[in-house]
Amino acid sequence: MNYRHAFHAGNFADVFKHLILTRLLLYLARKATPFRYIDTHAGIGVYDLSSDEAQRTGEWRDGIGRIIAADFPADVRVLTQPYLDIVRGLNPDGGLRHYPGSPVLAAKLLRQTDRIALCELHPQDARTLRAAMRRDERVKVVEIDGYTGLNAFTPPPERRGLALIDPPFEETDEFERVLKALKVAHAKWPTGVYAIWHPFKHPDRVARFLDALVASGIRRVLSVEIQTCAFDPLGPLSGCGMTIVNPTHGLADELEIVLPALTNCLATGEGYAWRVRELVGE
Numbered sequence: 001m002n003y004r005h006a007f008h009a010g011n012f013a014d015v016f017k018h019l020i021l022t023r024l025l026l027y028l029a030r031k032a033t034p035f036r037y038i039d040t041h042a043g044i045g046v047y048d049l050s051s052d053e054a055q056r057t058g059e060w061r062d063g064i065g066r067i068i069a070a071d072f073p074a075d076v077r078v079l080t081q082p083y084l085d086i087v088r089g090l091n092p093d094g095g096l097r098h099y100p101g102s103p104v105l106a107a108k109l110l111r112q113t114d115r116i117a118l119c120e121l122h123p124q125d126a127r128t129l130r131a132a133m134r135r136d137e138r139v140k141v142v143e144i145d146g147y148t149g150l151n152a153f154t155p156p157p158e159r160r161g162l163a164l165i166d167p168p169f170e171e172t173d174e175f176e177r178v179l180k181a182l183k184v185a186h187a188k189w190p191t192g193v194y195a196i197w198h199p200f201k202h203p204d205r206v207a208r209f210l211d212a213l214v215a216s217g218i219r220r221v222l223s224v225e226i227q228t229c230a231f232d233p234l235g236p237l238s239g240c241g242m243t244i245v246n247p248t249h250g251l252a253d254e255l256e257i258v259l260p261a262l263t264n265c266l267a268t269g270e271g272y273a274w275r276v277r278e279l280v281g282e
């Protein structure tokens, strides 16, 4: 486990993932009945963009650094504002020093009756996460493998909810692990929303994963992708995707509004692009 998210916090991929996560959670929170948020690879909760790690890569400057200063049209602003308000809320003195990870975004968006289960296997990160989420009685932090956790936490007693699957993709078989865990969880909890983030580093692996997901028989699958410049297998990460099982109502339409402006703002070169497509229907 060498992956440290502190090097990448707030980069274009985080912005893309967290914006989609925010839209999903806001929708779930519209209905009065409680729901559960499960984060299989939770990270540390809050990232310090002035840290050595964040400064060394500077990735956040081309991610949240651009988006926070963007002048979006009104229809885009309405959809990005809840996410950006949370980022601004962590930086009450203005500027941009603290960036929320997925657990903190969820904690800000969920209600008192909702519950949050966070899995983080790295012992030090699990400790930091526990400290970041302290005093929040809705939250359970477990130092456990995320796929084991997903199995343990599904189906949640609330029967409504979302699982974010956001692994580091250090291992060559990560996509296979994701699919295996997803199939087991989905068989027990077919109505849950599952959001799976993936990097676009090995196009063949992504294609195999999506093909296998389609072949699995799981219905209602949406694929969302972003590319900030033309794909270069030898260059730094320039694209990623989020695959969503049981996407919330209206999500695809919202993303069709947001992604053109978001991608324009995050673009670093020719060949930038976005795509929203239904992989499997009802």
Ligand SMILES: C[S@@+](CC[C@H](N)C(=O)[O-])C[C@H]1O[C@@H](n2cnc3c(N)ncnc32)[C@H](O)[C@@H]1O
Pocket (backbone or CB within 6 Å): 001, 003, 004, 005, 017, 039, 040, 041, 042, 043, 044, 045, 100, 101, 102, 103, 119, 120, 121, 122, 125, 144, 145, 146, 147, 166, 167, 168
């Ligand atoms: C991409 S980061 C998570 C970022 C976080 N979801 C967010 O959006 O703020 C992946 C995290 O998974 C942790 N990790 C690595 N292997 C794991 C495993 N098998 N189970 C759970 N966590 C793991 C890493 O320590 C790292 O903190």
